[in-house]
Amino acid sequence: MSDATDTGPVLAADGTPLKRSLARALRAQKMRALALIAPLLIFVLLTFIAPIADMLFRSVENQIVSETLPKTVVALKDWDAKTGEAPPEAVYAALAADLQVAVAAKEHTKVGIRLNYQKTGVSSLFRKSGRQVKKWDLAADAPFKEKFLDVDEDWADVELWQIIQTYSSKYTSGYFLNSVDMELGPDGIRPVDENLAIYNLLFKRTIFMSLAIMGSCVLLGYPIAFLLANLPLRTSNLLMILVLLPFWTSLLVRTSAWKVLLQQQGVINDILVWIGLVADNDRLVMINNQFGTIVAMTHILLPFMILPLYSVMKTIPPTYVRAAKSLGATNWTAFWRVYFPQSVPGIGAGCILVFILAIGYYITPELVGGTDGTFISNRIAYHISRSGNWGLGAALGTILLAAVLILYWVYDKIVGIDNVSLG
Amino acid sequence: MKLKTILLTSGAIAGAAVAFADGHAPMADSMTLVSWGGAYQASQTNAYSDPYKAMHEGLEVVWDESSAEAVAKLRAMNEAGNVTWDLVDVVASDAIRLCDEGLAMEIDADELLAAAPDGTPASEDFGDLLVSDCFIPQIVYSTTAGYRTDLVGDTPPTSICAFFDTEAYPGKRSLEKRPINNMEWALLCDGVAKDDVYDVLETEEGQAQAFAKLDTIKDDVIWWSAGADTPQLLADGEVVMGTTYNGRLFSLIVEQDQPVDMLWDAQVFDLDGWIIPAGLPEERLNRVKDFVKFATDTQRLADQSKYISYGPARASSAPLVAQHATLGIDMAPHMPTDPANATNTFLYNYEWWADYRDDLDAKFQAWLAQ
Numbered sequence: 001m002s003d004a005t006d007t008g009p010v011l012a013a014d015g016t017p018l019k020r021s022l023a024r025a026l027r028a029q030k031m032r033a034l035a036l037i038a039p040l041l042i043f044v045l046l047t048f049i050a051p052i053a054d055m056l057f058r059s060v061e062n063q064i065v066s067e068t069l070p071k072t073v074v075a076l077k078d079w080d081a082k083t084g085e086a087p088p089e090a091v092y093a094a095l096a097a098d099l100q101v102a103v104a105a106k107e108h109t110k111v112g113i114r115l116n117y118q119k120t121g122v123s124s125l126f127r128k129s130g131r132q133v134k135k136w137d138l139a140a141d142a143p144f145k146e147k148f149l150d151v152d153e154d155w156a157d158v159e160l161w162q163i164i165q166t167y168s169s170k171y172t173s174g175y176f177l178n179s180v181d182m183e184l185g186p187d188g189i190r191p192v193d194e195n196l197a198i199y200n201l202l203f204k205r206t207i208f209m210s211l212a213i214m215g216s217c218v219l220l221g222y223p224i225a226f227l228l229a230n231l232p233l234r235t236s237n238l239l240m241i242l243v244l245l246p247f248w249t250s251l252l253v254r255t256s257a258w259k260v261l262l263q264q265q266g267v268i269n270d271i272l273v274w275i276g277l278v279a280d281n282d283r284l285v286m287i288n289n290q291f292g293t294i295v296a297m298t299h300i301l302l303p304f305m306i307l308p309l310y311s312v313m314k315t316i317p318p319t320y321v322r323a324a325k326s327l328g329a330t331n332w333t334a335f336w337r338v339y340f341p342q343s344v345p346g347i348g349a350g351c352i353l354v355f356i357l358a359i360g361y362y363i364t365p366e367l368v369g370g371t372d373g374t375f376i377s378n379r380i381a382y383h384i385s386r387s388g389n390w391g392l393g394a395a396l397g398t399i400l401l402a403a404v405l406i407l408y409w410v411y412d413k414i415v416g417i418d419n420v421s422l423g
Numbered sequence: 424m425k426l427k428t429i430l431l432t433s434g435a436i437a438g439a440a441v442a443f444a445d446g447h448a449p450m451a452d453s454m455t456l457v458s459w460g461g462a463y464q465a466s467q468t469n470a471y472s473d474p475y476k477a478m479h480e481g482l483e484v485v486w487d488e489s490s491a492e493a494v495a496k497l498r499a500m501n502e503a504g505n506v507t508w509d510l511v512d513v514v515a516s517d518a519i520r521l522c523d524e525g526l527a528m529e530i531d532a533d534e535l536l537a538a539a540p541d542g543t544p545a546s547e548d549f550g551d552l553l554v555s556d557c558f559i560p561q562i563v564y565s566t567t568a569g570y571r572t573d574l575v576g577d578t579p580p581t582s583i584c585a586f587f588d589t590e591a592y593p594g595k596r597s598l599e600k601r602p603i604n605n606m607e608w609a610l611l612c613d614g615v616a617k618d619d620v621y622d623v624l625e626t627e628e629g630q631a632q633a634f635a636k637l638d639t640i641k642d643d644v645i646w647w648s649a650g651a652d653t654p655q656l657l658a659d660g661e662v663v664m665g666t667t668y669n670g671r672l673f674s675l676i677v678e679q680d681q682p683v684d685m686l687w688d689a690q691v692f693d694l695d696g697w698i699i700p701a702g703l704p705e706e707r708l709n710r711v712k713d714f715v716k717f718a719t720d721t722q723r724l725a726d727q728s729k730y731i732s733y734g735p736a737r738a739s740s741a742p743l744v745a746q747h748a749t750l751g752i753d754m755a756p757h758m759p760t761d762p763a764n765a766t767n768t769f770l771y772n773y774e775w776w777a778d779y780r781d782d783l784d785a786k787f788q789a790w791l792a793q
Contacts, residue, residue: 109523120782198789385492
């Protein structure tokens with residue numbers, strides 16, 4: 001250090017090159033920091049990331065068919081569905097052998113349930129056949145084709161075998177295709193029947209309604225946040241409590257309150273009828289539709305817009321607006337050219353928060369959404385907790401997650417995530 | 424006779440059962456029961472678990488109100504290798520599914536369950552209601568309709584088809600947000616004979632016919648997904664008529680005294696009962712078996728009907744159905760199985776819906792969303 005003209009490496013006090021010494025010190029510091037956050041990191045990985053990854057993995061996993069019916073899957077490989085003929089005896093013999101093993105392990109009904117998602121009736125076909133196959137003697141009872149047809153003639157159905165063949169691979173794109181209203185057909189991918197198509201509509205609706213909710217949150221939240229940031233402290237604190245009070249109230253209570261207000265025999269309709277704006281037999285329908293969902297969710301998510309807006313507005317020095325005005329700007333110009341641009345990071349943060357919360361919302365649309373106000377999350381919940389089709393639920397969830405990440409990325413490109421301030 | 428049955432069974436279960444008969448089998452001193460919450464769970468607590476607890480000092484009974492998600496949760500518990508439930512109350516269709524998935528234990532009714540007081544074995548006493556190898560029936564309930572007496576004018580509805588008659592009965596009606604029952608009623612009211620309903624519903628044309636019939640009232644329907652919705656809507660006067668479980672309507676009419684009446688026509692019978700999760704450790708299994716034997720005997724099932732208007736699943740319990748525990752009214756006329764109420768009934772076809780549920784539900788939801 002003392003000799004600036006020395007061309008050799010700069011040495012630290014202990015004689016090692018300064019660069020290496022610094023790097024070592026930094027590394028030690030990093031390790032210490034990592035050790036400090038390690039418990040949390042491990043906790044998050046184990047209890048949050050890993051289960052989610054496991055659940056998402058189910059959207060492509062399809063081992064049940066090839067694991068339960070291994071011989072059948074192999075025997076079926078050479079069969080060509082396009083001939084329009086049922087598979088040869090060898091396939092039925094393999095199926096009999098597989099089913100006997102599966103029945104003993106009580107696995108055959110699970111395959112039935114899995115394939116029933118693709119073709120109606122397979123569930124009971126496997127249950128019914130399992131009861132009979134159990135009694136067969138694999139060596140003496142051949143040929144099996146007729147025996148299977150005796151149990152149920154659906155076993156001659158080419159479409160059934162086609163589905164077993166299509167879904168015999170360990171991993172499938174079937175769930176993802178189903179979640180965009182497509183399916184795996186014999187000739188590749190095709191759209192599902194029109195009377196089954198629902199998911200594209202629901203995805204579009206979820207995005208559209210989340211944007212609508214986000215927009216109304218900005219419109220309602222901006223003036224309130226402005227007021228909060230500019231009133232004297234005592235008044236603004238009181239107003240702040242009014243903002244936070246519903247925030248602390250149970251979600252269910254608030255949703256139910258909207259029901260009481262908006263329903264046809266509800267408070268708002270009663271008042272409208274009383275002042276004569278609406279006829280008694282022609283009351284407004286304001287709930288169990290999109291309108292109800294948007295109103296209730298805007299109310300519920302409003303604090304998530306107001307709070308970031310408020311914390312950003314609080315940091316905007318009032319002197320800037322005063323300076324603008326003293327230089328001749330009108331009230332509007334001073335606001336629009338000076339104040340508003342500085343509050344944009346708050347709008348960005350609020351919008352991201354509200355939109356991402358809205359897109360995955362479940363309970364409010366379920367309660368007040370009726371038929372045209374429900375979200376994709378209601379279908380995900382249905383598949384996870386009611387129908388048991390976890391694969392489809394996982395695929396829908398993966399798409400939703402990907403959509404959020406893409407929108408986040410787009411937002412970063414357009415607005416820039418550095419411009420977002422949560423306070 | 425009981426001992427004989429026990430001795431005849433083989434394997435470890437028999438060993439455990441014999442030991443239990445001697446009173447030596449180790450039994451867990453707590454158990455977790457899963458049910459639906461609300462008045463129904465209260466009736467189970469009053470009729471089953473409280474008396475059982477009185478007999479077994481120190482026993483801890485934990486209730487979990489998760490029956491609506493029982494299939495999903497049991498599956499998740501099973502995959503995690505940690506089943507924390509000991510006895511789960513589910514509807515019959517869920518029991519069939521859990522049995523199919525190997526998540527519920529198969530039972531031998533005569534071995535596990537008490538015989539009737541006259542000695543009739545359990546399998547005969549429950550009869551056809553043992554719809555699955557894993558299912559221990561408790562009650563018969565029905566999904567049926569109620570209407571506002573003050574909103575239907577001078578001619579109260581007598582047929583389920585009143586739901587499709589918006590001219591005679593204007594106003595909203597509430598139906599469950601799923602195809603089951605609604606598709607059947609739509610066909611019945613479109614002139615299909617009761618015995619042909621499922622044959623018709625199997626065909627594309629039949630399904631289209633049912634949807635076309637439902638289309639005629641689509642704008643007048645509020646769709647419910649929780650059993651409490653319809654009673655609330657009826658009480659608020661939001662709907663003129665609506666479907667729900669008969670016990671919910673009973674409490675609305677009798678306990679809360681609302682201007683509502685039952686429309687029993689074409690009520691759909693369904694079953695609710697217990698399943699034992701597969702793979703319980705021996706101590707907990709012993710405890711559950713002991714409890715189930717007690718809780719599903721003739722007297723206990725009859726006792727439950729003191730608290731809620733669901734019919735006991737045992738034939739031998741029917742004559743014992745008495746009066747409401749607090750209101751002191753006769754419960755028999757409020758049972759879905761009462762002859763006066765059961766003039767026109769429909770039995771949920773489990774096997775058929777197990778096959779068609781995935782497909783028809785997708786179609787139904789798509790139809791709703793359009």
